[in-house]
Structure formats: structure tokens, C-alpha cells
Amino acid sequence: MATHSSLRRTALAVAALAAIAYPLVTGSSGSFLTIVWAKALPVLGIILLLQAGQVSFGHAMFFAVGAYTIGFIGRAMAGGDLALLLPAAALASLLAGLVIGVFVVRYRYIFFGMLNLAFSMVLFSMLDKFIHITGGSDGLRIARPAVLGAAMERSDYETVLYYVSLAILALALYGGARFLDSPLGHALKAIKSNETRVEYLGISARLVLLVAYVASAVLAGVGGALVGAVQGIATPDYAYWVRSGEFVFVAILGGTGHVAGALAGAFVYEFIRSAAAAYVGDTWQMTLGIVLLAVILFAPRGIVGMAAELWGRITSASARHGAASPEAAPDAASARDARPLRIVGGGR
Amino acid sequence: MNALISVRDIAIRFGGVVAADGVSLDVFAGDHLAIIGPNGAGKTTFLNICTGYLKPQRGTVQFKGRDILGSSPRAITRLGIARAFQIPQLFLEQTVRENMLIAAASAARRFAPFARLADIPERGDVESLLALVDCADVADRKAGELPEGKRKLVDIALALALKPEVLLMDEPTSGVASSEKFAIMDTLVAALKERAVTAVFVEHDMEMVSRYANRVAVWSAGTISRQGPPAEILNDPEVVRTVIGG
Numbered sequence: 023m024a025t026h027s028s029l030r031r032t033a034l035a036v037a038a039l040a041a042i043a044y045p046l047v048t049g050s051s052g053s054f055l056t057i058v059w060a061k062a063l064p065v066l067g068i069i070l071l072l073q074a075g076q077v078s079f080g081h082a083m084f085f086a087v088g089a090y091t092i093g094f095i096g097r098a099m100a101g102g103d104l105a106l107l108l109p110a111a112a113l114a115s116l117l118a119g120l121v122i123g124v125f126v127v128r129y130r131y132i133f134f135g136m137l138n139l140a141f142s143m144v145l146f147s148m149l150d151k152f153i154h155i156t157g158g159s160d161g162l163r164i165a166r167p168a169v170l171g172a173a174m175e176r177s178d179y180e181t182v183l184y185y186v187s188l189a190i191l192a193l194a195l196y197g198g199a200r201f202l203d204s205p206l207g208h209a210l211k212a213i214k215s216n217e218t219r220v221e222y223l224g225i226s227a228r229l230v231l232l233v234a235y236v237a238s239a240v241l242a243g244v245g246g247a248l249v250g251a252v253q254g255i256a257t258p259d260y261a262y263w264v265r266s267g268e269f270v271f272v273a274i275l276g277g278t279g280h281v282a283g284a285l286a287g288a289f290v291y292e293f294i295r296s297a298a299a300a301y302v303g304d305t306w307q308m309t310l311g312i313v314l315l316a317v318i319l320f321a322p323r324g325i326v327g328m329a330a331e332l333w334g335r336i337t338s339a340s341a342r343h344g345a346a347s348p349e350a351a352p353d354a355a356s357a358r359d360a361r362p363l364r365i366v367g368g369g370r
Numbered sequence: 371m372n373a374l375i376s377v378r379d380i381a382i383r384f385g386g387v388v389a390a391d392g393v394s395l396d397v398f399a400g401d402h403l404a405i406i407g408p409n410g411a412g413k414t415t416f417l418n419i420c421t422g423y424l425k426p427q428r429g430t431v432q433f434k435g436r437d438i439l440g441s442s443p444r445a446i447t448r449l450g451i452a453r454a455f456q457i458p459q460l461f462l463e464q465t466v467r468e469n470m471l472i473a474a475a476s477a478a479r480r481f482a483p484f485a486r487l488a489d490i491p492e493r494g495d496v497e498s499l500l501a502l503v504d505c506a507d508v509a510d511r512k513a514g515e516l517p518e519g520k521r522k523l524v525d526i527a528l529a530l531a532l533k534p535e536v537l538l539m540d541e542p543t544s545g546v547a548s549s550e551k552f553a554i555m556d557t558l559v560a561a562l563k564e565r566a567v568t569a570v571f572v573e574h575d576m577e578m579v580s581r582y583a584n585r586v587a588v589w590s591a592g593t594i595s596r597q598g599p600p601a602e603i604l605n606d607p608e609v610v611r612t613v614i615g616g
Contacts, residue, residue, distance in 0.1 A: 200484040205475035208468055208487045215461040222421070222459065223476045223532065224447040233483070 059187035062288035063245030067238025068273040075214035080138030083145045086261035088243030089250030093162035101165040115243020123235035149258035161257030198281040277324025286325040380429030388592040389415040404583035413572040452534035458525035462514030470496040473531035519546040539571040
């Protein structure tokens, strides 16, 4: 009988192979999946903060910082190079995360959320009003950059963006999972349970939250840079509060208890949005609202939480079935090992 | 003999309630000091002041000759004063083992962002501590699922995982089954002695005080009215009348 972990590894390998093979099989990467990979990054950042029980309603500001950074550098360097632009976006969002984070990690819950919102709206206004620098509401055009010195045609460039986004997301999900399993990640989750005790263990809750905040800012910044590169433009809407709300929405949709929730949420969200926009026109927001209501009411741990629960039921049912037959008795130990997917944190 | 913790002339009041008014008390290395007194006398306030949670309106608090008044609980913990709480303060959504490992990682300052918590070198110490407080069997359960008595013991183990010089405990075995508390305290006190941990505990159970304290301070009406060996203090008629009852 295959063990739970080997089944999970197999499922992950199949999913990774499918993602890698998609452009090769279809002959086109399109932009849908690239946008999914890119948007999953800020959602992962939101999930990190949610481990400490903190919700940011302003992370679109870092999304915009990333997009405008590659826009400004690209404008100054005749497009620039993707190998330079993405690290620059990460660095800019890291610095912005550090400066704003030092201030906001002093606050909790609604104050934390609202302060982030306030900072993001300040940035939105600046991007909108400083027309001669930012292009105002028309936005800043992001020229197609070179890739490692090579100028590319549109289709090749899109394929590169697809794989770069996929690789960055894979790295971020792996790093995020490792981080949450580290002493620092566990201390982050402990803040949600009992911040007083965290301090009484000699740990600075603010510092732990700041580390997570800066990491989430970098994730949002790189995500913004990738979306900007795909769309070829950065607009003030990148920093708008609706965008920040969207990241929180997607995190809840995917499930906040596990890093995989970022990917699952981003995929389902973009799929519903595209399908609803195609088939029910201007009411796509209503469709998304209904989906979110259904998730909160019937699957409060999100898509990943629901999948883990289903998987747990299936494996425990098969374990019971196996234990009932005498010839399966030697496998009883492996049946006990078939536990549900391990979920990091509380998930609600 | 130099005191580890030296409290001088502290005063603190909450509105009209005087919790401390000119209290001075020394805690010496190796002490197992019990603080007794009527409910609401200010005993827990003393622990709150020593750990930086409250700042008195007057007085000084020193740890090994260093002024710690105004320092944060985090800074004081780092200096070597750990605390166990009357109402256990645990991370309820995490397992008992994870609770303990976080404390052990903090004590060893292991905060590499991508190292696994479960793999820290101190995990052996964590298992020993859990066995010490009779909680090894619940190590994989979430702290929020434990009965109150077990939570209390994990709370003490959490403080011990910090490898403190001084452990402050607030009614360490309240909530623990009476059939178990002496056995657990025997083991705990032996472990404190083995690790050379000085202990201060607020206590209402006089049998616990007579068994495990080498000194007793009586906190009454915002002052230390008496202090000395348990045999002397617990037989003092005034203490019997005002604190013990009888």
C-alpha cells in the first residue's frame, strides 16, 4: 500500500510536470497561468502574516512598488534586463517593507490592517497625482526587457515569463513551508495564540512579525513586477485597496492554514474571474462573492483545508476497509500512518 | 551573602487598592522561597514587578546587582528570570512539544529561518523536561486540548526550558490532581536543585509550603509582615489567624 507521503510526493510531481509541460504541449504559455503564478506570491505573503493573526489590507502597495520599480528602471535603461529588473523589484519592496514594517508591526488586528490600508492609499494617491513621474492614471508603460542580454519576440518572452514565474513561485512555496516549520515560523504562529507568553520566552514578537512582514512585502513586490512584466504596464490600480482586498480574498479562498492555499486560491480565483467575465459579463464580482460566501460557510479552511479533510476521510476509510480483511493485517501499521494532510496553523 | 533578586521599598497601588507599600525582599541563590498571604494581598503583583510586567510607583528591583526596573519581560527573561503563570500561558493551537521546542529554541537563540524546529539540538532536553512533569504522553496533543492540570505542568516546563537562574511560579500545582501534586513537586524540586535553579513560588497550600520551601515570606496588606523558616512562620499565631485560618 502506498504511504500517504509517497502519494503526496507523486501528486506534487505530477502537478509540477503538468505545469512545466503546459507551454510545450499547447505551444503557447498564454498569460493566464503566468498571472496565476505571479498573483500567488502576494497571497503567500498574506498567508504568512495570517499565521500571526494579522491581516493586511494594504499589501497592494508592495505589489505596486515591484511593478513601478521595473517600469522606472526599464524606462531609464531602454527596457533593461529581466535578470536585473526582478532582483531590483525584490530589493525595492524589501526596503519599503522594512520602512513601513518597523512602524506597523507595533500594532495589531484592526489597527494593523487599517494602517496598511492607509499607507497603500497614500501610495495610490502619489502614483495617481504625480503624473509627470508616474504617468498618472494612464500608468507607466513597461517595455519588454531583454532576458540575459537577449532581445526576445513576444511569444518567446511570454514563455520565459511563464517559467520564471513558475520557478519563483515554486521556490517561494518551498521557502514559505520551510519558514513556517522553523523556530521563527512557529514563533510567528505563537503570536496569534499568546503574544504575552512569546515575550516571556525572551522572543521579540515585533521582530518576528517584522521578519514575516518584510518577507511578505518582497513576495508581493516580485509578484507585482511579474504581473507588470506580463501586462506591460503599471497603473495606480496596482496599489488600490481593492487589489489588497483581492489578495486577502484569495488567501481565504485557498486556505490560510497552508502555503499551498496561495496557489490553489490564485488558480481558482483567476479561473472563476475569467470564466465569469466571459459568460456572465459585468457580474463577475457577484459570482466571486457567492463563491467566497460558499467557502466561508461550507469550507472555512479554504480549498486546501477542504481537500485535506476529504483526503483524510478517504485514507481513513480505506484504512478501516484494509483492517477489516485478515490478509491486510500486516499493513495495519502503514494504515495508521495514512493521516490527513498536515495543515500548518489554525487555518481559520 | 549577595541577593540574586533584591527588591527595595517598592510601592504600587491600583486605584484605592494598595498592593505594595514599602516592600523590601531578597531572594538568595538556592532559595525556595514561598510567598503566602490572603487573596488579593499583592503576591502576584510582586511577580509581575519582578518580571517587568508592572512598574511600581516607587522602589527599586535589582537582579544580581543590576537594576531591572523598567526592563521588559523579554529582557528580564533573557537575563535569567523565568516565570510560570497561575493561569497557564501556552500556545493553544500548537502541540505541547512545539510549545516546548519554541522555548528551547529561544533559550539557545536558534532562529535560523529555514531550520526545522523539530530538529533543534535541544530536542532531547525537551523530551526530558516533558517526562519530568509527567507530560510525555501528551507531547503530540495540541496544548488547547489538555486538561487544566496538565496545562499547568507544561507551563512550568516551558519556563524550565529557558534554563533560568530564577524561576517564579504562581501557585504551581493549583488545578493539578491532589493525588499527583506531591509526586510532581518532589520531582520538580529535585530537578530545580539539580539544575541550581532558585525558586520563588506564590502558594496557598500550606502543606506545599512546609514541604518544599526553605523560607517563607508573608505578604499582608501591602507589606511583608513576617519572613523566616517555614517551621517558625507557619506556627506563628498571627500568621495562623490572618493567613492560614484557624
